[in-house]
Amino acid sequence: MFKCSSCELCGREVDAELMCTLTLTEENKEDRACWCVCADCKEKFLENIDRVYKELIEDMRKK
Numbered sequence: 001m002f003k004c005s006s007c008e009l010c011g012r013e014v015d016a017e018l019m020c021t022l023t024l025t026e027e028n029k030e031d032r033a034c035w036c037v038c039a040d041c042k043e044k045f046l047e048n049i050d051r052v053y054k055e056l057i058e059d060m061r062k063k
Helices: 039-062
Strands: 017-024 030-037
Touching: 017 039, 030 039
Parallel strands: none
Antiparallel strands: 017 030
């Protein structure tokens, strides 16, 4: 099992929860995207997940 030691949003070294969302990629292939998120950032993460995905997609297109 994967254990988070720091938050990927704020960078603090605290116990964080692994927050996973499911995204579909090619045809029927499913990939799970996960981030370590602390309790303080959890609400912000859930509110802004669409923006996060948009930025990830734009980064992938640039590469």
